[in-house]
Amino acid sequence: MSTETTSSPRPAAATRPDASRPAPKPRRTKGEGQWALGYREPLNANEQSKKDDNPLNVRARIENIYAHGGFASIDPGDLRGRFRWFGLYTQRRPGIDGGKTATLDPSELDDEYFMLRIRIDGGALTTEQLRVIGQISVDFARGTADITDRQNVQLHWIRVEDVPEIWRRLEAVGLSTTEACGDCPRVILGSPVAGIAADEIIDPTPAIAEIVERYIGDPQYSNLPRKFKTAITGHPLQDVVPEINDIAFVGVEHPEHGPGYDLWVGGGLSTNPMLAQRVGAWVPGEDVAEVWAAVCAVFRDYGYRRLRTRARIKFLVADWGVEKFRQVMEDEYLHRRLTDGPAPAVPTRSGDHVGVNRQKDGRFFVGLSAAAGRTTGATLLQLADVVEAHGSSRVRTTPMQKLLVLDVEEDRLESLTQATEAIGWSARPDAWRRSVMACTGIEFCKLAIVETKARAATLIEELETRLGALDSPITVHLNGCPNSCARIQTADIGLKGQLVPGPAGQQVEGFQVHLGGGLGLDAGFGRKLRGHKVTADELGPYVERVARAFVADRADGERFAQW
Numbered sequence: 001m002s003t004e005t006t007s008s009p010r011p012a013a014a015t016r017p018d019a020s021r022p023a024p025k026p027r028r029t030k031g032e033g034q035w036a037l038g039y040r041e042p043l044n045a046n047e048q049s050k051k052d053d054n055p056l057n058v059r060a061r062i063e064n065i066y067a068h069g070g071f072a073s074i075d076p077g078d079l080r081g082r083f084r085w086f087g088l089y090t091q092r093r094p095g096i097d098g099g100k101t102a103t104l105d106p107s108e109l110d111d112e113y114f115m116l117r118i119r120i121d122g123g124a125l126t127t128e129q130l131r132v133i134g135q136i137s138v139d140f141a142r143g144t145a146d147i148t149d150r151q152n153v154q155l156h157w158i159r160v161e162d163v164p165e166i167w168r169r170l171e172a173v174g175l176s177t178t179e180a181c182g183d184c185p186r187v188i189l190g191s192p193v194a195g196i197a198a199d200e201i202i203d204p205t206p207a208i209a210e211i212v213e214r215y216i217g218d219p220q221y222s223n224l225p226r227k228f229k230t231a232i233t234g235h236p237l238q239d240v241v242p243e244i245n246d247i248a249f250v251g252v253e254h255p256e257h258g259p260g261y262d263l264w265v266g267g268g269l270s271t272n273p274m275l276a277q278r279v280g281a282w283v284p285g286e287d288v289a290e291v292w293a294a295v296c297a298v299f300r301d302y303g304y305r306r307l308r309t310r311a312r313i314k315f316l317v318a319d320w321g322v323e324k325f326r327q328v329m330e331d332e333y334l335h336r337r338l339t340d341g342p343a344p345a346v347p348t349r350s351g352d353h354v355g356v357n358r359q360k361d362g363r364f365f366v367g368l369s370a371a372a373g374r375t376t377g378a379t380l381l382q383l384a385d386v387v388e389a390h391g392s393s394r395v396r397t398t399p400m401q402k403l404l405v406l407d408v409e410e411d412r413l414e415s416l417t418q419a420t421e422a423i424g425w426s427a428r429p430d431a432w433r434r435s436v437m438a439c440t441g442i443e444f445c446k447l448a449i450v451e452t453k454a455r456a457a458t459l460i461e462e463l464e465t466r467l468g469a470l471d472s473p474i475t476v477h478l479n480g481c482p483n484s485c486a487r488i489q490t491a492d493i494g495l496k497g498q499l500v501p502g503p504a505g506q507q508v509e510g511f512q513v514h515l516g517g518g519l520g521l522d523a524g525f526g527r528k529l530r531g532h533k534v535t536a537d538e539l540g541p542y543v544e545r546v547a548r549a550f551v552a553d554r555a556d557g558e559r560f561a562q563w
C-alpha cells in the first residue's frame with residue numbers, strides 16, 4: 001500500500017532512459033529539508049517520528065510490550081508509522097464504503113488487524129519456505145495470501161499478539177519482514193529466472209544477496225526521505241520493470257569488460273510518474289552492492305524531506321540531471337569514477353515467463369498464473385507438495401504476480417502442469433488471466449475507494465467468455481485509488497479506482513481510464529482520457545469494446561501501445 005497520490009499525464013521523460021539527455025533546469029535547492037545542506041530539523045510529522053526514534057527500534061517494543069498488551073497498548077506513533085519498517089500496516093475496518101475513505105479520521109478506518117508483508121528478495125523461495133508461509137497463513141491469517149507485483153507475499157488478519165511467533169517461524173527458514181514497508185530500502189526485485197535462463201547475460205543472485213546481507217536492517221540506511229525501490233536483472237527481457245524503480249541494475253555486455261550492469265536511477269509512478277534515466281555507467285557484478293549503497297546514501301542525504309509528495313529520488317534526479325547525480329555519487333560517496341558503458345538492448349516482448357521454458361541445464365521452468373496473484377495459504381501448502389512430488393524444491397515469485405517452478409525434468413512437465421492447474425495456478429492461462437493485475441483494494445486497504453481483487457477475477461471470467469483468446473495480449477491493471485500499486489500507468493488499459501456518476505446520477509464505484517501505457521519496447525505512460533470514466537458494473541463491456549476496436553483497427557503487427 002502506498003500513501004502517495006498520482007496524476008498521469010504522458011511526461012516528457014516517457015522515453016527509454018537516455019544519459020545523453022540534457023539535464024532539466026535545477027529548481028528549488030533550498031528549504032527542501034535536505035540533510036546534506038544542513039536541514040536536520042524535521043519539517044513534517046513523518047520526519048519528526050523518524051527522528052524521535054529509529055523505526056527499527058519498534059521491533060523490540062512489539063516483542064516485549066505490544067504482543068503482550070494487545071492492540072490497545074500500541075503507541076499511535078508506532079502504529080501508523082514505525083510498524084511499517086517491519087511490514088505491518090493496519091488494515092481497513094470491514095464495512096466502510098469507499099466514499100468515506102477521504103473523510104474519516106485514519107483511526108476510524110483502522111481495524112485491529114494488520115496486513116503483514118513478507119519480503120522475498122529476488123522472489124526466490126524454497127519449498128520449505130513456501131510451506132512455512134502457507135502454514136503461517138493458515139494459522140494466523142485466516143488463509144489469506146496475495147502474491148504482490150513486487151515479489152512479496154502479503155497476509156491479512158494478523159494480530160499483533162502473533163507477530164513474534166510469525167517472525168520466529170519466518171526467520172527459522174531465512175525469511176524476514178524487515179523493511180518490507182516504510183521509508184527504507186524495500187524488497188530487491190530480482191529476475192525470476194536468475195541463474196537458470198539459457199539466455200541470461202549475468203546472474204544477479206550474488207548481488208542481491210550481498211545488498212540484503214550488508215544493508216537491509218542497517219540503521220544507516222533505515223531513515224530515507226521515502227521508500228527506495230530496487231530492481232536487478234541480468235535477463236534480456238528486463239523482467240523486473242526497471243524503468244519504474246528508484247534504482248535499477250540492468251544486465252548488459254560491455255565490449256571490453258564483459259557482462260555487468262547498466263545503472264538507472266529515478267524511476268517511479270504515483271505522483272508525477274517518471275521513467276528511470278540511464279546514468280551511463282557500467283557496473284561489474286562484484287561492485288553492485290557498493291554502488292547501490294552510494295546511490296542510497298545520495299538519496300538519504302540530498303533527497304527532499306520537506307514534502308512527502310516530492311520526497312522520492314525521482315524528483316532529485318529530475319532537478320539535478322543524471323550527470324550531476326553521477327558526479328555527486330562518485331565524488332562524495334564512491335571516491336572513484338565508474339566505467340562508462342553501453343545501453344542494454346530494448347526487449348521486444350513481455351518478461352512474465354509464463355509457460356514452459358528450458359533452463360540452461362536442460363531441465364525446465366514453468367511459469368504459472370492465478371487471477372491477479374490471489375491465492376491462499378492452503379494452496380501454497382498444496383503447491384509445495386506438488387513441486388516436491390515432481391522432483392523440485394525451488395519456486396520464484398515474479399513482479400507480474402506470477403509463480404515459477406524451477407528445475408523440472410521434461411518427463412514430469414505434463415503431470416506438474418495438470419497438478420498446478422487443479423489448484424488454480426495455470427501454465428497455459430487464457431490471455432486475460434495472464435494480463436490482468438490488481439492491487440489490494442477496498443477489502444483491506446485503508447486508502448481504497450473501490451474493490452479490485454474480486455472484480456479482477458470477475459473481469460477475467462467475463463472477458464474470457466465475451467472475447468476468448470487474443471493473439472496480441474492486452475494488459476489491464478486495476479487500482480483501488482489514485483495511487484499506483486498495480487502500476488496502472490504502464491498498462492494498455494489502466495483503471496484508477498474512484499467514485500463516478502452512476503446511471504441515476506448517484507456516485508458509484510468506478511474507474512478513470514488510462515490508455516496506452518507500457519514498458520520495454522513501448523515504454524511510456526498511459527494517457528488519461530478526460531471524461532473517460534466507467535462504472536464498475538460496466539467494466540466488462542467497456543474493456544470488450546476497447547479490445548474489439550483495437551483488433552478491428554490495428555495494422556499488421558501493431559501493439560496496443562502503438563495503436
Ligand code: SF4
Nearest residue numbers: 439445448480481485
Ligand atoms: Fe495501493 Fe490499491 Fe491501496 Fe490504492 S487501494 S493504496 S492502489 S493497494
